[in-house]
Amino acid sequence: MCGIVGYIGERDAVSVLIESLKKLEYRGYDSAGLALLDGKGKSCVFKTEGEISRLESILPELPARIGIGHTRWATHGKPNTINAHPHVSGSISVVHNGIIENYLELKESLESEGFVFVSDTDTEVLAHLINKYYLKNPGDLAIAIRSALGEVRGSYALSVLSEEHPHELIAARKDSPLILGLGEHENFIASDIPAILKYTNRVIYMENLEMVRVKRDSVQVFDLDGNPRFKEEHIIPWNLEAAEKAGYPHFMLKEIHEQTNSIHETLAGRLQELEGDVIFDELDLDKEQIQNIHRIEIIACGTSFNAGLLGKYLFEGLTGIHTDVDNGSEFRYSNPVLTPSTLVIAITQSGETADTLAAVREATSYGCTTLAITNVVGSTISREASNIIYTRAGPEIGVAATKSFISQLVVLYLLVIHFARARSMMDADRVGKLLSELRKIPGHVSRILEDKENIQKCASRFAESKDYFFIGRNINYPIALEGALKLKEISYIHAEGYAAGELKHGPLALISEDVPVVAIAPQGHTYDKILSNIKEVKSRDASVIAIADSDDGEIAKYVDVVLTVPKTDFILTPLLTTVVVQLLAYYTALERDCSIDKPRNLAKSVTVE
Ligand code: M6R
Numbered sequence: 001m002c003g004i005v006g007y008i009g010e011r012d013a014v015s016v017l018i019e020s021l022k023k024l025e026y027r028g029y030d031s032a033g034l035a036l037l038d039g040k041g042k043s044c045v046f047k048t049e050g051e052i053s054r055l056e057s058i059l060p061e062l063p064a065r066i067g068i069g070h071t072r073w074a075t076h077g078k079p080n081t082i083n084a085h086p087h088v089s090g091s092i093s094v095v096h097n098g099i100i101e102n103y104l105e106l107k108e109s110l111e112s113e114g115f116v117f118v119s120d121t122d123t124e125v126l127a128h129l130i131n132k133y134y135l136k137n138p139g140d141l142a143i144a145i146r147s148a149l150g151e152v153r154g155s156y157a158l159s160v161l162s163e164e165h166p167h168e169l170i171a172a173r174k175d176s177p178l179i180l181g182l183g184e185h186e187n188f189i190a191s192d193i194p195a196i197l198k199y200t201n202r203v204i205y206m207e208n209l210e211m212v213r214v215k216r217d218s219v220q221v222f223d224l225d226g227n228p229r230f231k232e233e234h235i236i237p238w239n240l241e242a243a244e245k246a247g248y249p250h251f252m253l254k255e256i257h258e259q260t261n262s263i264h265e266t267l268a269g270r271l272q273e274l275e276g277d278v279i280f281d282e283l284d285l286d287k288e289q290i291q292n293i294h295r296i297e298i299i300a301c302g303t304s305f306n307a308g309l310l311g312k313y314l315f316e317g318l319t320g321i322h323t324d325v326d327n328g329s330e331f332r333y334s335n336p337v338l339t340p341s342t343l344v345i346a347i348t349q350s351g352e353t354a355d356t357l358a359a360v361r362e363a364t365s366y367g368c369t370t371l372a373i374t375n376v377v378g379s380t381i382s383r384e385a386s387n388i389i390y391t392r393a394g395p396e397i398g399v400a401a402t403k404s405f406i407s408q409l410v411v412l413y414l415l416v417i418h419f420a421r422a423r424s425m426m427d428a429d430r431v432g433k434l435l436s437e438l439r440k441i442p443g444h445v446s447r448i449l450e451d452k453e454n455i456q457k458c459a460s461r462f463a464e465s466k467d468y469f470f471i472g473r474n475i476n477y478p479i480a481l482e483g484a485l486k487l488k489e490i491s492y493i494h495a496e497g498y499a500a501g502e503l504k505h506g507p508l509a510l511i512s513e514d515v516p517v518v519a520i521a522p523q524g525h526t527y528d529k530i531l532s533n534i535k536e537v538k539s540r541d542a543s544v545i546a547i548a549d550s551d552d553g554e555i556a557k558y559v560d561v562v563l564t565v566p567k568t569d570f571i572l573t574p575l576l577t578t579v580v581v582q583l584l585a586y587y588t589a590l591e592r593d594c595s596i597d598k599p600r601n602l603a604k605s606v607t608v609e
């Protein structure tokens with residue numbers, strides 16, 4: 001996620017903005033920039049790729065008292081200086097977080113009106129659009145911004161500075177966080193509380209579709225029709241460290257909660273319910289090429305491998321393309337059978353995992369088309385694969401992958417639907433229905449999060465266990481693997497993920513009253529089968545924790561604990577059962593007082609073989 005800051009007051013604006021941006025560094029970024037009005041009211045923009053210290057090194061002495069700043073985490077266009085914010089049109093400078101979904105059509109129309117674009121970003125569209133309306137009706141910057149936002153589809157938190165309005169900043173938000181910090185003869189704008197805590201703990205939270213005019217001695221909030229809004233002031237009781245985690249005790253819990261938003265971001269601009277299709281602007285594979293794929297080879301490690309395994313079920317089930325999944329570390333030494341009609345999909349949140357990168361290089365040497373699914377724009381894999389899809393989950397700080405995993409799953413669903421349409425394997429009606437169900441997933445995830453006390457209770461009950469089993473069938477088998485991986489990674493309990501039908505071929509020997517078994521059992525075509533597997537372990541005295549649909553009235557008879565997920569299309573259930581296993585691992589580790597965000601022996605990005 002990018003960071004936004006804004007300042008107006010009596011202090012040195014350059015130092016305030018730089019200090020504030022540094023407090024957002026923990027979120028990750030690839031470039032940074034400032035727009036300021038100098039002593040003569042002239043607008044000056046400074047931006048650079050890389051770290052804030054690099055930006056500082058190019059800043060001259062400047063007697064500025066007003067300005068905006070940004071740290072960018074690329075979603076559209078490479079992480080370089082040109083694409084860094086602020087973006088400028090005429091006298092107007094803009095910093096923006098979020099995604100403008102219809103930026104391509106807006107860009108075309110602005111270009112036909114003579115606006116010249118210099119970057120690859122969606123944000124530059126906003127700068128030109130605001131300027132266009134301002135030029136038509138000069139005098140009120142807020143009105144121009146309101147008109148521009150009326151044309152925009154997508155999410156935004158933005159802040160605007162104009163030479164013509166040296167005594168005010170305007171900011172607005174929709175689906176992307178924005179707060180105001182209140183001071184004495186000074187006010188602040190920020191995307192996150194840590195940015196302003198050094199200066200004030202008095203804040204106003206901006207709501208969706210609200211806009212604000214920030215002056216040195218006042219803030220006026222109004223809706224997008226210009227009607228004033230009364231806003232309450234809040235006092236933040238946190239210190240800086242707590243603020244970086246938005247008040248959550250750990251980044252992992254914060255990131256689990258952020259999944260409602262990250263799913264939304266992953267879907268943004270990609271769904272076409274009416275046409276019954278999915279679009280990926282970034283994908284360079286046409287219908288004919290998709291039809292000619294004979295085999296898919298998915299390569300990934302760790303959590304990303306589990307996402308890949310779900311991909312195998314989905315690709316084979318919905319597109320009919322034979323699909324294999326391999327660990328990066330195994331694939332490259334396994335004499336893989338690859339032909340030019342094999343599509344190699346590499347899944348890696350960091351885009352830097354050495355084993356996955358080496359496997360992609362191997363595949364490229366066979367002449368295969370490669371497609372990387374990654375969370376990090378500009379990462380090594382994004383430069384090496386022939387196609388890239390970004391998961392847009394935002395920076396993930398906890399070593400345990402959570403929101404990046406769920407966004408990988410969402411991308412896989414979309415990709416499979418896109419391929420199924422291209423190969424005439426799904427009709428528009430079925431796709432339309434599935435896409436509308438997908439849109440409901442963030443709401444379902446919120447419901448699971450609201451009910452997390454139950455999961456916490458269950459975690460405490462079994463926290464002293466030495467071994468755990470996670471079982472699932474079909475599309476929930478990868479989630480059983482993921483549940484076991486999460487648990488062992490952060491709580492140090494030995495855990496195994498198994499295809500439920502495999503227990504009887506060996507592991508059943510380990511089942512006893514001391515071993516909790518998590519059975520992932522939403523209702524679908526394998527429901528009866530997993531009920532039988534539950535009975536198998538129950539008769540060996542195991543405690544069974546079932547993850548089941550909220551309307552399942554039957555399963556409670558056979559198990560010790562039921563953790564529910566809202567009802568959705570069976571095929572989408574992994575998106576919900578994942579959240580339960582993540583929370584179970586989190587609360588178990590919490591109970592055992594483990595180092596949750598930085599588990600022993602592990603790193604966020606594994607760049608060695
Ligand atoms: O960045 P990648 O997705 O390629 O990372 C792969 C694994 O190292 C990673 O998923 C690891 O298993 C996570 N820490 C699991 O939470």
